[in-house]
Amino acid sequence: MSTDSPTGPPQVLPEEIAALRADLAAASYLTSTIEQLLGPVAADALRRMNPVPADRVLTAREESAAVLLRLFTLGAALPRPQVETALPSLGVDGAMRLGLVEPVPMADADGAVRALLELAPYSASDDAGQIHWWIASDLSELATGRPLGPEHVLGVGGASLTLARITPRASVGTVLDLGCGGGIQALHASRHAERVVATDLSERALAVAAFNAALNGIEIELRQGSLLEPVAGESFDLIISNPPFVITPRQAGEGTTTWTYRDGGRAGDALLAELVRALPAHLAPGGSAVMLGNWEITDPAAWDAHPRAWVQDALDDGVDAWVLQREQEDPAQYAETWVRDGGITDRDPEWATLVGAWLEDFAQREVEQLGFGYLLLRRPDPAARPPGAASRPGRLRTEQVPGTGSGALAPHLAASLDAMETLAQLDDAALAAARPVRADDLVERRHLTPGQWDPMLIELVQGAGFARRVRADQQLAATVGALDGTLTLGQVVGAVCALTDADEGKTLERVLPAVRELILTGMATL
Incomplete structure (x- = not known):
């Protein structure tokens, strides 16, 4: 199978990094x-990996930001003078020393250069304010026109954004980014x-991470190794991971190309099982782990059978676990998703062989569906327990969440994990x-x-979180409606029963x- 051959990794050279940072800022490359x-039209098309509208818009533009986007995202070969103008402090020679560009062979007298890496602006916001960074990664198939190579280092994609959105941002001492x-x-x-420790099996990925940290003036500690090996014996307040969880056929022969960035080298979903079983030993008291993953489902009626088995050791150790499934795919859909993710389409000769290898692999294990979602772990802090409270086994929650409401x-x-402990x-x-209070975003709908x-149906509907819907009878709806913190829950139920002639005990x-x-899912608070 033909894939792109990785160039050398980017270099962290302080003077050149400082010059590049100044040029990107001066160009307003945001x-x-x-x-x-x-x-809007070209921007949306580019997000769909269609570069044609963007190329048409940018070709005639001379602004430095337009030149940089054509060079580093669209993969255009540009005249050396044009790139020199866009990078006046760094220059083309400096960009070459950093490993960002190379001369185009057989160029004309003015010469031409092309990118060796993608360099894209990234914007976000968190509790500390607005973020404007520049993130380097390997060139996508959009720029190269070729499938991704085994050592490809991804940019900021959908999975990265999802993990960033679900990671708690409370101030902590130590963080581990596993598979960074x-x-x-x-x-x-x-x-x-x-303090942040970031690990990865790929030496190339760590080199790109070091470059990104230096370019954005951030200090992180980088270590190479598989899974938790680089942090043996250490514990952390927060562990974040987008591990290489993609299930890839393991049989020999064609159709088994390994993409290191996404494939952990295990059969089935064994890598997730191994990782989830090992994580609790690295959680400090009060520490949490947040990770993405997928799992095989052999019985649709028991979609959570695999993750339930993975977290059993954690529960025995007193760690709480929460598994949230966002979506399912059948084996054919799953194969198509990840073959396309590698830059191969149904027009390529490798398509049928690769998809067939995935389907055969799943058939051998009688896999009917593949689940995608989040896994969260929390080790309760003994110091936070009420006086005299005994230690307890961990609590497990598994759920299929319907969607996403408003808000972060x-x-x-994080609040739900706290509620689980409370x-x-x-x-x-x-x-x-206790005196629970219904959440401000909770509404009641009557059909x-x-x-x-x-009403033939009463629903309590969550506006934020996962936009959950809970069926309610008259007594529950009336009780929740009166939860304003004035009365205890028992007093509210007593009053509702007095008004409806219902049996209070039942x-x-x-x-x-x-x-x-309702408290656990954030639809009410204590």
């Missing part, structure tokens, strides 16, 4: 500038951690004596047959578990 230059790739998660973590997911997930210390009597007074049996669930 996400907002690029969006403005391209316009180009280092985007480590860069984010540096804004709320005293990271605070929602609720573990409350028996039914203590919960009845009625036209002309009827009594109502409590139904309402208490339902309110626990």
Whole structure:
């Protein structure tokens, strides 16, 4: 199979890095500038990996940001004088020393240069404010016109953005970015951690991460090795991971190309199993782990069977675990997704062989579906327990989440993990004596047959978080409606039962578990 051959990794040369940073800033090489230059049609097309509209827009533009985008994203070979103008402090010779560009063979008298790496602006925001960075990565198939190579280092893609959105940003002492790739998660973590360690099996990925850290003036500690080997015996307050979880056929022969950045070299979903079982030993008291992953499903009625087995050791160790499945694909869809991710389409001769290898691999293990989602772990801090509270086994929650509501997911997930610990210390009597408050984003929807007074369905709907919907009867809806913190939960249930002539004992049996669930999912708070 023909793939791109990696060039040498970027070099971290302080003087040249400083000059490049100054040139990028002077060019206003920012996400907002690029969006403005391209316009909505070309920008949207570029996000879909269609460069034609962007190339048409940019060809006649002389602004430095337009030149840099054509060079570093579209893969255009440009005249040396034009690149010198866009990088006046660094110059083409400096860019060559950094490993960013090379001369084009057989160029004309003026010479021409082309990019060896993609260099893209990146913008985001967090609790510390606005972020404007530049992120280097290997050139995409959009620029090279070839499938990705085995040692390819990805830029900031959908998975990276998802992981950044679900990672808690509370200030912590130590963070581990496991499988750091180009280092985007480590860069984010540096804004709320005293120390960040980033690891990867790929030497090339670590070189790109070192370049990105230096270019953006950020210090991270980089270590090479497989999974948790580089941090043996260490613990962290937060572990972040977008591991190489993609399930790839292991049989010999064609169709088994390994993309190091996404394939962990194990059969099936064994890498995730190995990693999840090992992670708890590296969580400090109060520490959390947030990771992406996928898992094989052999029985659709038990979609969570694999992750349940993976976290059993963690639960025995007192660590809470939460598995959230966002979507499922059948084996054919999964194969198509990841073959295309490698830059191969159904027009390429390798397509049928690769897809067939995936389907055969899944058939051997009787895999019917593949689940995608998040895995979260939290080791409770003994010092945070109420006085006299005993240690407990870990709590497990698995759920298929329907969608995403408004607001940020990271605070929602962190609050739910906190609620898991709080609720573990409350028996039914203590919960009845508590004063829960319904969330501000919670609304009630009633579905009625036209002309009827009594609803055939009552739903409690979450506006933020995962936009969950909970079916409710009249008593639960009335109880939740009165949860403003004035009365205890038991008092509210008593009042509702007095008004509806319902049996208080039986109502409590139904309402208490339902309110626990509402608190755990952020639809009410304690």
